[in-house]
Amino acid sequence: MNFWPIIMDAMPQLLEGAKLTILYSIAAVFFATILGLAFALFKLSSVSILRRIGQGYVHIFRGLPLLVLIFYIYFALPSVFPLQVWFGNNYVIIAGITALALNEGAYITEIIRAGILSIDRGQTEAAMSIGMTNFQTMRFIILPQAFKRMVPPLVNQFIQTIKDTSLLSAISVAELTRRGQMIISVNFAGLQIWTAIAIVYLVIILSLTALSSYIESRWQVDQR
Numbered sequence: 001m002n003f004w005p006i007i008m009d010a011m012p013q014l015l016e017g018a019k020l021t022i023l024y025s026i027a028a029v030f031f032a033t034i035l036g037l038a039f040a041l042f043k044l045s046s047v048s049i050l051r052r053i054g055q056g057y058v059h060i061f062r063g064l065p066l067l068v069l070i071f072y073i074y075f076a077l078p079s080v081f082p083l084q085v086w087f088g089n090n091y092v093i094i095a096g097i098t099a100l101a102l103n104e105g106a107y108i109t110e111i112i113r114a115g116i117l118s119i120d121r122g123q124t125e126a127a128m129s130i131g132m133t134n135f136q137t138m139r140f141i142i143l144p145q146a147f148k149r150m151v152p153p154l155v156n157q158f159i160q161t162i163k164d165t166s167l168l169s170a171i172s173v174a175e176l177t178r179r180g181q182m183i184i185s186v187n188f189a190g191l192q193i194w195t196a197i198a199i200v201y202l203v204i205i206l207s208l209t210a211l212s213s214y215i216e217s218r219w220q221v222d223q224r
Helices: 003-044 048-063 066-079 083-117 121-129 134-171 176-187 190-223
Strands: none
Touching: 003 048, 003 083, 003 134, 003 176, 003 190, 048 083, 066 083, 066 134, 083 134, 121 134, 134 176, 134 190, 176 190
Protein backbone atom coordinates (compact mmCIF):
# COMPACT_ATOMS: atom_id res chain seq x y z
CA MET A 1 0.00 0.00 0.00
CA ASN A 2 1.40 3.42 -0.96
CA PHE A 3 0.68 4.90 2.42
CA TRP A 4 3.41 7.47 3.05
CA PRO A 5 3.99 8.45 -0.62
CA ILE A 6 0.32 9.47 -0.93
CA ILE A 7 0.56 11.47 2.30
CA MET A 8 3.74 13.22 1.16
CA ASP A 9 2.17 14.06 -2.21
CA ALA A 10 -0.86 15.59 -0.50
CA MET A 11 1.10 17.43 2.18
CA PRO A 12 1.75 20.69 0.23
CA GLN A 13 -1.99 21.19 -0.34
CA LEU A 14 -2.79 20.25 3.25
CA LEU A 15 -0.19 22.68 4.59
CA GLU A 16 -1.74 25.42 2.45
CA GLY A 17 -5.08 24.53 4.03
CA ALA A 18 -3.45 24.57 7.48
CA LYS A 19 -2.11 28.06 6.80
CA LEU A 20 -5.63 29.26 5.94
CA THR A 21 -7.00 27.50 9.03
CA ILE A 22 -4.60 29.47 11.23
CA LEU A 23 -5.32 32.76 9.43
CA TYR A 24 -9.09 32.30 9.76
CA SER A 25 -8.63 31.39 13.42
CA ILE A 26 -6.53 34.51 14.10
CA ALA A 27 -9.13 36.71 12.39
CA ALA A 28 -11.98 35.06 14.30
CA VAL A 29 -10.20 35.38 17.67
CA PHE A 30 -9.31 39.03 16.94
CA PHE A 31 -12.95 39.98 16.38
CA ALA A 32 -14.11 37.65 19.16
CA THR A 33 -11.78 39.40 21.61
CA ILE A 34 -13.23 42.80 20.67
CA LEU A 35 -16.74 41.42 21.16
CA GLY A 36 -15.69 39.69 24.38
CA LEU A 37 -14.19 42.85 25.87
CA ALA A 38 -17.24 44.95 24.97
CA PHE A 39 -19.79 42.50 26.31
CA ALA A 40 -17.71 41.70 29.41
CA LEU A 41 -17.76 45.41 30.28
CA PHE A 42 -21.50 45.42 29.57
CA LYS A 43 -22.00 42.52 31.99
CA LEU A 44 -19.99 44.34 34.68
CA SER A 45 -21.75 47.65 34.10
CA SER A 46 -23.93 49.24 36.77
CA VAL A 47 -26.45 50.08 34.02
CA SER A 48 -29.17 47.44 33.97
CA ILE A 49 -29.88 47.53 30.22
CA LEU A 50 -26.19 47.03 29.38
CA ARG A 51 -25.95 44.07 31.77
CA ARG A 52 -28.98 42.51 30.11
CA ILE A 53 -27.48 43.03 26.63
CA GLY A 54 -24.25 41.36 27.75
CA GLN A 55 -26.09 38.45 29.33
CA GLY A 56 -28.30 38.06 26.26
CA TYR A 57 -25.29 37.90 23.93
CA VAL A 58 -23.59 35.20 26.01
CA HIS A 59 -26.77 33.14 26.42
CA ILE A 60 -27.67 33.26 22.73
CA PHE A 61 -24.31 32.52 21.16
CA ARG A 62 -23.17 29.96 23.75
CA GLY A 63 -26.51 28.23 23.40
CA LEU A 64 -26.47 27.91 19.61
CA PRO A 65 -24.54 25.01 18.03
CA LEU A 66 -21.74 26.49 15.98
CA LEU A 67 -22.72 24.55 12.85
CA VAL A 68 -26.27 25.92 13.03
CA LEU A 69 -24.87 29.45 13.40
CA ILE A 70 -22.62 28.92 10.36
CA PHE A 71 -25.55 27.68 8.25
CA TYR A 72 -27.78 30.51 9.50
CA ILE A 73 -25.30 33.22 8.50
CA TYR A 74 -24.34 31.60 5.19
CA PHE A 75 -27.69 30.25 3.98
CA ALA A 76 -30.43 32.12 5.87
CA LEU A 77 -29.25 35.74 6.06
CA PRO A 78 -28.72 36.09 2.28
CA SER A 79 -32.43 35.40 1.82
CA VAL A 80 -33.12 38.65 3.72
CA PHE A 81 -30.10 40.76 2.77
CA PRO A 82 -28.22 40.61 -0.60
CA LEU A 83 -24.98 39.71 1.18
CA GLN A 84 -23.67 37.46 -1.58
CA VAL A 85 -24.21 40.30 -4.07
CA TRP A 86 -22.37 42.76 -1.83
CA PHE A 87 -19.41 40.50 -1.03
CA GLY A 88 -19.36 38.08 -3.99
CA ASN A 89 -17.24 34.96 -3.55
CA ASN A 90 -15.69 36.41 -0.40
CA TYR A 91 -18.98 36.02 1.45
CA VAL A 92 -18.29 32.37 2.29
CA ILE A 93 -15.13 33.40 4.17
CA ILE A 94 -16.85 36.40 5.79
CA ALA A 95 -19.75 34.20 6.90
CA GLY A 96 -17.39 31.61 8.35
CA ILE A 97 -15.26 34.10 10.28
CA THR A 98 -18.35 35.97 11.50
CA ALA A 99 -19.92 32.77 12.84
CA LEU A 100 -16.69 31.77 14.57
CA ALA A 101 -16.20 35.26 16.05
CA LEU A 102 -19.77 35.44 17.40
CA ASN A 103 -19.51 31.96 18.94
CA GLU A 104 -16.01 32.34 20.39
CA GLY A 105 -16.80 35.89 21.54
CA ALA A 106 -19.42 34.56 23.94
CA TYR A 107 -16.81 32.35 25.63
CA ILE A 108 -14.17 35.10 25.62
CA THR A 109 -16.71 37.42 27.27
CA GLU A 110 -16.75 35.11 30.28
CA ILE A 111 -12.93 34.77 30.26
CA ILE A 112 -12.47 38.55 30.31
CA ARG A 113 -15.20 39.07 32.91
CA ALA A 114 -13.61 36.47 35.19
CA GLY A 115 -10.18 38.05 34.66
CA ILE A 116 -11.46 41.51 35.63
CA LEU A 117 -13.30 40.18 38.69
CA SER A 118 -10.13 38.38 39.84
CA ILE A 119 -8.43 41.74 40.49
CA ASP A 120 -8.78 42.89 44.09
CA ARG A 121 -11.51 45.53 44.43
CA GLY A 122 -9.21 47.55 46.70
CA GLN A 123 -7.18 48.52 43.64
CA THR A 124 -10.24 50.07 42.03
CA GLU A 125 -11.03 51.97 45.21
CA ALA A 126 -7.41 53.17 45.49
CA ALA A 127 -7.42 54.37 41.87
CA MET A 128 -10.71 56.20 42.37
CA SER A 129 -9.40 57.78 45.56
CA ILE A 130 -6.59 59.49 43.66
CA GLY A 131 -9.04 60.95 41.16
CA MET A 132 -8.91 58.46 38.31
CA THR A 133 -12.08 58.01 36.27
CA ASN A 134 -13.74 54.65 35.70
CA PHE A 135 -12.22 54.48 32.20
CA GLN A 136 -8.72 55.36 33.45
CA THR A 137 -8.99 52.82 36.26
CA MET A 138 -10.01 50.08 33.86
CA ARG A 139 -7.51 51.09 31.18
CA PHE A 140 -4.40 51.63 33.32
CA ILE A 141 -4.97 49.58 36.50
CA ILE A 142 -7.39 46.68 36.05
CA LEU A 143 -7.05 45.47 32.45
CA PRO A 144 -3.21 45.22 32.35
CA GLN A 145 -3.24 42.97 35.43
CA ALA A 146 -6.29 41.01 34.37
CA PHE A 147 -4.80 40.42 30.91
CA LYS A 148 -1.88 38.44 32.37
CA ARG A 149 -4.36 36.09 34.02
CA MET A 150 -6.45 35.87 30.86
CA VAL A 151 -3.67 34.84 28.49
CA PRO A 152 -3.65 31.05 29.24
CA PRO A 153 -7.45 30.65 28.84
CA LEU A 154 -7.35 32.87 25.75
CA VAL A 155 -4.69 30.62 24.22
CA ASN A 156 -6.88 27.63 25.04
CA GLN A 157 -9.81 29.37 23.34
CA PHE A 158 -7.62 29.95 20.29
CA ILE A 159 -6.90 26.21 20.22
CA GLN A 160 -10.62 25.53 20.36
CA THR A 161 -11.18 27.99 17.51
CA ILE A 162 -8.65 26.15 15.33
CA LYS A 163 -10.53 22.90 15.90
CA ASP A 164 -13.86 24.62 15.21
CA THR A 165 -12.65 25.86 11.81
CA SER A 166 -13.10 22.29 10.55
CA LEU A 167 -16.86 23.00 10.61
CA LEU A 168 -16.34 25.65 7.92
CA SER A 169 -15.75 22.81 5.45
CA ALA A 170 -19.56 22.37 5.54
CA ILE A 171 -19.91 25.62 3.55
CA SER A 172 -16.88 24.84 1.35
CA VAL A 173 -14.35 27.18 2.99
CA ALA A 174 -11.00 25.86 1.75
CA GLU A 175 -9.38 25.31 5.15
CA LEU A 176 -7.48 22.17 6.18
CA THR A 177 -10.40 19.73 6.40
CA ARG A 178 -11.96 20.95 3.15
CA ARG A 179 -8.60 20.65 1.36
CA GLY A 180 -8.40 17.05 2.55
CA GLN A 181 -11.92 16.30 1.33
CA MET A 182 -11.05 17.71 -2.10
CA ILE A 183 -7.93 15.52 -2.32
CA ILE A 184 -9.89 12.41 -1.30
CA SER A 185 -12.50 13.12 -3.99
CA VAL A 186 -9.70 12.76 -6.56
CA ASN A 187 -7.51 9.90 -5.27
CA PHE A 188 -10.04 8.06 -3.02
CA ALA A 189 -7.24 7.51 -0.47
CA GLY A 190 -9.36 8.22 2.59
CA LEU A 191 -7.16 6.41 5.11
CA GLN A 192 -3.99 8.18 4.06
CA ILE A 193 -5.47 11.67 3.72
CA TRP A 194 -7.49 11.62 6.96
CA THR A 195 -4.36 10.36 8.73
CA ALA A 196 -2.41 13.27 7.27
CA ILE A 197 -5.14 15.76 8.28
CA ALA A 198 -5.10 14.39 11.83
CA ILE A 199 -1.31 14.69 11.99
CA VAL A 200 -1.35 18.33 10.81
CA TYR A 201 -4.07 19.25 13.32
CA LEU A 202 -2.17 17.50 16.11
CA VAL A 203 1.07 19.33 15.29
CA ILE A 204 -0.73 22.68 15.40
CA ILE A 205 -2.72 21.94 18.55
CA LEU A 206 0.17 20.39 20.48
CA SER A 207 2.43 23.32 19.58
CA LEU A 208 -0.13 25.80 20.89
CA THR A 209 -0.74 23.66 23.99
CA ALA A 210 3.00 23.77 24.73
CA LEU A 211 2.91 27.55 24.24
CA SER A 212 -0.03 27.84 26.64
CA SER A 213 1.81 25.76 29.27
CA TYR A 214 4.93 27.89 28.87
CA ILE A 215 2.99 31.14 29.27
CA GLU A 216 1.14 29.80 32.28
CA SER A 217 4.38 28.71 33.96
CA ARG A 218 5.88 32.16 33.33
CA TRP A 219 2.90 33.86 34.96
CA GLN A 220 3.23 31.61 37.98
CA VAL A 221 6.91 32.56 38.27
CA ASP A 222 5.97 36.25 38.06
CA GLN A 223 3.43 35.86 40.85
CA ARG A 224 5.90 34.44 43.38
